[in-house]
Amino acid sequence: MIRGLKYALTQAFIQVFRNKGMSLASIFSITAMLLILGLFFFVTVNINIATESAKQQFNTIEVYLLDETSKEDADIITQSLLSMDEIAGVTYVSKEEAMEHFKDRWGDKAYLLDGLAENPLPNSLRVELVSLEDGQLIYEACRNLIGVEDVRYYQEEVKKILTITDFIQQGALIIILFLIIVSVIVVSNTVKLTVMARQREIMIMKYVGATNWFIRGPLLAEGMMIGCISAGISLGLVWMIYFRIVELFSTQALLLFSTSFVEVGFMMRNLIWIFIALGMSIGAFGSILSMRRFLNA
Amino acid sequence: MIRFEGVTKMYGSNVGLLNATIRIEKGDFVFLVGPSGAGKSTLIKLILKEIEPDEGEIFVNGKNITYLANREIPALRRSIGMVFQDFRLLPHKTVYENVAFAMEVVHSTQRAMRRQIPQVLSIMGISDKADKFPAELSAGEQQRVAIARALINNPMVLIADEPTGNLDPDTAWEIMKLINQINRRGTTVLMVTHAKDIVDRMSKRVVAIDKGRIVRDAWGGEYGYDD
Ligand SMILES: Nc1ncnc2c1ncn2[C@@H]1O[C@H](COP(=O)(O)OP(=O)(O)O)[C@@H](O)[C@H]1O
Ligand SMILES: [Mg+2]
Numbered sequence: 001m002i003r004g005l006k007y008a009l010t011q012a013f014i015q016v017f018r019n020k021g022m023s024l025a026s027i028f029s030i031t032a033m034l035l036i037l038g039l040f041f042f043v044t045v046n047i048n049i050a051t052e053s054a055k056q057q058f059n060t061i062e063v064y065l066l067d068e069t070s071k072e073d074a075d076i077i078t079q080s081l082l083s084m085d086e087i088a089g090v091t092y093v094s095k096e097e098a099m100e101h102f103k104d105r106w107g108d109k110a111y112l113l114d115g116l117a118e119n120p121l122p123n124s125l126r127v128e129l130v131s132l133e134d135g136q137l138i139y140e141a142c143r144n145l146i147g148v149e150d151v152r153y154y155q156e157e158v159k160k161i162l163t164i165t166d167f168i169q170q171g172a173l174i175i176i177l178f179l180i181i182v183s184v185i186v187v188s189n190t191v192k193l194t195v196m197a198r199q200r201e202i203m204i205m206k207y208v209g210a211t212n213w214f215i216r217g218p219l220l221a222e223g224m225m226i227g228c229i230s231a232g233i234s235l236g237l238v239w240m241i242y243f244r245i246v247e248l249f250s251t252q253a254l255l256l257f258s259t260s261f262v263e264v265g266f267m268m269r270n271l272i273w274i275f276i277a278l279g280m281s282i283g284a285f286g287s288i289l290s291m292r293r294f295l296n297a
Numbered sequence: 298m299i300r301f302e303g304v305t306k307m308y309g310s311n312v313g314l315l316n317a318t319i320r321i322e323k324g325d326f327v328f329l330v331g332p333s334g335a336g337k338s339t340l341i342k343l344i345l346k347e348i349e350p351d352e353g354e355i356f357v358n359g360k361n362i363t364y365l366a367n368r369e370i371p372a373l374r375r376s377i378g379m380v381f382q383d384f385r386l387l388p389h390k391t392v393y394e395n396v397a398f399a400m401e402v403v404h405s406t407q408r409a410m411r412r413q414i415p416q417v418l419s420i421m422g423i424s425d426k427a428d429k430f431p432a433e434l435s436a437g438e439q440q441r442v443a444i445a446r447a448l449i450n451n452p453m454v455l456i457a458d459e460p461t462g463n464l465d466p467d468t469a470w471e472i473m474k475l476i477n478q479i480n481r482r483g484t485t486v487l488m489v490t491h492a493k494d495i496v497d498r499m500s501k502r503v504v505a506i507d508k509g510r511i512v513r514d515a516w517g518g519e520y521g522y523d524d
Contacts, residue, residue, distance in 0.1 A: 015389055017434060018389040018390075019389050201387055201388070201389075203385075203388055203389070203400070204385045204386070205402075206371075206374070207345070207374060207381075207385060207401075208374070208375075208379075208399045208402055208446065209371045209372070209373075209374035209375030209376075209402050209403075210371060210398075210402045211368075211371045211402075214371075214402060
């Protein structure tokens with residue numbers, strides 16, 4: 001058993017180097033496939049985070065209370081709102097606090113507000129949504145509450161954001177699917193070619209009286225070794241590319257989406273195992289395919 | 298050693314072999330001759346269990362191999378040394394490794410390989426080619442490697458399907474002398490050939506086959522017909 005394993009590994013190692021053309025072709029196509037997957041993994045993770053943070057900015061509903069509504073009534077309303085699963089939190093904002101915010105926002109023009117005889121702003125509740133998608137529902141619910149004067153919710157903006165983020169996410173998904181299909185075709189074509197090249201070798205080994213497992217072992221090890229090498233190369237490339245992108249565009253990302261890129265190290269730690277597992281499975285799958293065709297006779 | 302008892306093999310409506318009976322004893326040297334498409338390769342494929350017979354029984358080394366489980370085929374092939382017209386060497390292995398592969402298949406130790414392989418290569422006259430790859434060798438040298446590989450595990454039978462078919466007459470004759478030497482040491486030889494001059498000159502047992510039938514079986518025979 002141990003001897004068989006050692007035999008398979010040494011043979012695989014020698015053959016990968018001897019068989020340079022074929023090994024390189026396989027490594028090239030598996031690397032290309034993993035590279036595409038890796039880069040799109042990065043793109044989608046970042047798009048998701050950017051869209052989520054964009055949604056965060058619109059996930060509050062302002063509920064303006066009638067002047068008659070007392071602080072106690074407001075507390076009762078707050079409790080009933082908090083009992084809803086779709087609501088993450090409710091903050092009471094008194095008319096005085098609202099005026100302060102208002103003045104803050106007006107900055108050096110705030111003195112204009114000093115001329116007002118009395119504070120025209122209402123007391124309000126700031127309702128935070130768990131998910132932006134429930135906005136419309138909660139908006140309707142708040143409007144029907146007793147003691148509420150008006151409800152302000154950025155319906156149009158939210159709709160726009162939801163359509164845009166849906167569009168981006170679905171677009172990314174379609175592109176990924178397309179690229180996966182393309183790379184599967186490329187990889188399976190390479191496998192087909194190596195299978196053809198292998199056919200004769202397998203036939204010769206069988207004439208010499210090799211058992212199927214004696215032929216399978218080294219071929220499987222060879223496929224997995226090629227997969228591992230490809231995983232290593234593509235990890236290195238993905239790291240280099242992503243590192244460079246973060247370096248060049250992190251300021252722009254911060255300005256545009258008010259989020260920064262997902263940290264390079266975190267991404268790589270997640271990708272390493274995915275890549276190694278994927279690379280080795282593709283390699284092993286290719287070997288098994290080539291053997292299935294010519295070994296069962 | 299090898300026995301065919303009324304063996305028939307059809308490929309659909311094509312005749313491969315028709316009711317063939319042959320007995321080859323230990324130590325025999327047999328030429329198998331006949332026109333192209335006569336059924337010579339079919340006979341060899343039946344011995345190697347590459348194809349199944351429709352009728353009759355086949356024995357190799359005293360064992361009935363007519364019905365053999367798939368997993369028993371490798372052991373059968375290891376007991377037979379095979380040489381082909383197109384050499385069938387592993388292209389990515391050196392001469393030494395090609396011969397060693399046949400020993401690895403039977404789980405020989407590295408020590409046994411280091412002892413036996415140089416001996417066989419030396420008998421075949423290719424000691425200096427041990428580290429070369431098949432593509433770096435002449436046709437005659439490649440066939441010597443193939444014969445070395447066929448003999449390394451001391452098989453009872455050497456079967457050769459047109460082993461001189463790709464060689465020039467001088468080289469062919471060299472290879473023929475090697476095979477004859479192997480036979481003199483006690484290995485049974487079954488050789489398919491189209492080389493009239495070799496058959497006539499060697500004066501061995503000749504089995505002629507035509508349209509799937511054994512039409513002649515004579516000791517000290519001649520090739521007997523014109524291609
Ligand atoms: N796989 C096959 N399918 C159909 N017919 C075959 C096949 N192999 C051989 N034959 C036929 O069987 C006959 C004998 O073939 P073969 O044994 O290869 O002849 P030889 O080796 O004497 O030239 C020929 O007529 C050939 O066409
Ligand atoms: Mg033939």
